[in-house]
Amino acid sequence: MSAPGVPAVLSIAGTDPSGGAGIQADLKSIAAHGGYGMAVVTALVAQNTTGVREVHLPPVDFLRAQLDAVSDDVRLDAVKIGMLGTASVVAEVADWLRTSAVGVPVVLDPVMVATSGDRLLEADAESAVRALLTLATVVTPNLPELGILAAEPPAADWPSALAQAGRVARAHGVTVLVKGGHLESGSSPDALVSVRADAPDGVDVVELPAERVRTRNSHGTGCSLSSALATLIASGETVAVAAALAKEWLSEALRRSEELDVGRGRGPVNHFAGSLGTLSPAARLRAGGGVREPVTSSWWRDTETVRRQTERGAFVRALADGSLAPERFDAYLAQDAIYLDGYADVLAAAALTAPDDQERAFWADAAVQCRDAEMQLHLSRLSGRAAARPWPTTVAYLDHLRTAVATGSHLRVSAAVLPCYWVYRDIGLLLHEARHPAHPYDDWLATYGDAGFDEATERAIGYAERAAAADPDGVPAAGSAFYRSTALERDFFAAPVERDLRELGVPPAR
Numbered sequence: 001m002s003a004p005g006v007p008a009v010l011s012i013a014g015t016d017p018s019g020g021a022g023i024q025a026d027l028k029s030i031a032a033h034g035g036y037g038m039a040v041v042t043a044l045v046a047q048n049t050t051g052v053r054e055v056h057l058p059p060v061d062f063l064r065a066q067l068d069a070v071s072d073d074v075r076l077d078a079v080k081i082g083m084l085g086t087a088s089v090v091a092e093v094a095d096w097l098r099t100s101a102v103g104v105p106v107v108l109d110p111v112m113v114a115t116s117g118d119r120l121l122e123a124d125a126e127s128a129v130r131a132l133l134t135l136a137t138v139v140t141p142n143l144p145e146l147g148i149l150a151a152e153p154p155a156a157d158w159p160s161a162l163a164q165a166g167r168v169a170r171a172h173g174v175t176v177l178v179k180g181g182h183l184e185s186g187s188s189p190d191a192l193v194s195v196r197a198d199a200p201d202g203v204d205v206v207e208l209p210a211e212r213v214r215t216r217n218s219h220g221t222g223c224s225l226s227s228a229l230a231t232l233i234a235s236g237e238t239v240a241v242a243a244a245l246a247k248e249w250l251s252e253a254l255r256r257s258e259e260l261d262v263g264r265g266r267g268p269v270n271h272f273a274g275s276l277g278t279l280s281p282a283a284r285l286r287a288g289g290g291v292r293e294p295v296t297s298s299w300w301r302d303t304e305t306v307r308r309q310t311e312r313g314a315f316v317r318a319l320a321d322g323s324l325a326p327e328r329f330d331a332y333l334a335q336d337a338i339y340l341d342g343y344a345d346v347l348a349a350a351a352l353t354a355p356d357d358q359e360r361a362f363w364a365d366a367a368v369q370c371r372d373a374e375m376q377l378h379l380s381r382l383s384g385r386a387a388a389r390p391w392p393t394t395v396a397y398l399d400h401l402r403t404a405v406a407t408g409s410h411l412r413v414s415a416a417v418l419p420c421y422w423v424y425r426d427i428g429l430l431l432h433e434a435r436h437p438a439h440p441y442d443d444w445l446a447t448y449g450d451a452g453f454d455e456a457t458e459r460a461i462g463y464a465e466r467a468a469a470a471d472p473d474g475v476p477a478a479g480s481a482f483y484r485s486t487a488l489e490r491d492f493f494a495a496p497v498e499r500d501l502r503e504l505g506v507p508p509a510r
Contacts, residue, residue, distance in 0.1 A: 006473070007035045007234030008075055011227060012067070012093060013082030014043035020268025021047070021220030026080060028271035029227035032249070034476030035234060038074065040066040043085050049219050049263030057085055060092050071100040078234035079104055080227045083111040090128035097135045105233045108136040109226035112145045133172035138239055140177045140226045158189055165193040166203040177229070177243055192243050206240055208247050217257035217267035224269055225250050235477050236407065241400065245480055248487055252305055295468040296461050299415070299479055300422065303486040307423060310490040314497045316427060319441060320434040329441065332496040333381055334388035339492070342398040344371040346405055346417060353410035355470070359463050366456065393495045397488040404481050411467035415478035418464050419485040421457040428453070
């Protein structure tokens with residue numbers, strides 16, 4: 001049923017006739033991430049943005065008939081499970097997973113309590129849902145639901161939530177995407193908590209921090225996030241990368257939710273805010289004249305929010321006005337040198353997959369320039385310093401680039417390395433304009449705004465656009481790679497000022 005390269009994702013959930021939650025939200029979320037969405041209905045729910053009015057449960061044998069009709073005919077790349085309602089429904093879905101969806105990634109959104117506070121799971125079904133965790137790849141509870149899964153009161157703070165998620169992960173062998181949206185704070189943290197034998201307490205925690213988006217439009221956020229996560233995993237992303245991308249997308253969908261103006265209560269998110277650039281960008285038309293918008297242009301436009309965060313970040317502002325502490329600047333240079341060494345390897349890999357001699361020469365020359373010129377410039381300023389340890393952000397960025405190389409897709413590699421050209425050029429122009437003779441970093445700022453780098457950036461954009469035209473089925477995954485690299489550029493610039501340098505292995509200034 002699905003075209004090559006398009007992940008087929010099945011949602012098993014209840015309905016929402018107002019369109020903001022349930023399978024309606026799932027299908028929008030799947031489509032927003034380039035997937036082919038399917039839906040099996042567990043419950044007919046009379047609800048809107050103000051709350052749930054009535055729930056009707058079709059017979060369980062009809063539920064099984066729906067499930068079998070799909071799996072007998074269609075390849076499944078991922079399954080998202082939402083509202084189940086009763087213990088008998090949970091048992092039927094579990095039996096189907098064991099017999100007809102073996103090896104398929106499963107994202108379980110344990111729909112127990114709606115954002116409105118309405119109860120959506122019978123009390124006697126709670127233990128059945130806990131048993132279902134062993135069949136899931138990832139479970140995505142909000143804090144009240146996490147408490148139910150742990151058979152404990154809801155966590156009152158973030159450390160308690162992480163500890164509770166660790167207990168659930170160990171008990172059921174499942175990765176927990178714990179969500180902090182119910183906490184009263186200025187941030188909205190999420191974290192992936194998974195079992196790892198050699199980690200402290202037997203679990204590994206990867207935090208996904210973000211600013212809280214102030215909006216009343218939170219209807220269906222859990223449904224939408226879990227469906228996005230399932231689709232990105234089905235597209236080949238690791239769980240960690242998929243979670244980061246899905247969270248970035250949901251934040252943008254929340255920011256632009258006011259554009260919809262749906263309902264009198266908690267409105268829905270804007271699923272097609274387009275923050276990943278994966279809404280069939282090869283087919284987008286400009287409103288004015290029917291001219292196809294370049295794929296790379298859509299990626300650039302759709303990452304505007306993240307790029308603005310980079311430009312307005314504390315590191316860039318302090319570097320521009322000269323207030324950046326020398327030890328933090330040196331810490332940045334040391335990490336950039338580590339990054340450039342790995343980045344040069346990725347550029348060399350891009351040369352190996354390039355379609356012609358001209359492009360092969362471009363990427364090969366870029367790799368040599370990166371290692372022999374740029375990295376030496378960094379090291380000359382750091383002479384006498386002990387070798388630095390790579391920071392978590394540096395490791396995450398390089399791992400992301402190496403993952404793109406491992407796919408064997410030239411388009412995906414081109415998209416993944418492009419923000420290091422494009423974003424860096426924009427930041428460089430901003431910093432170059434801040435130069436003045438008394439500036440403490442004037443000699444470094446002088447290296448920005450180079451005409452040669454500007455030309456190289458334009459060529460990198462052109463090669464990525466050509467790769468997209470040659471591999472249209474690979475565009476959604478490439479868009480995700482571009483977006484993730486853009487977010488990692490932001491995080492890389494932020495790390496030297498937002499993290500405690502002692503934590504990152506940098507001694508305090510004398």
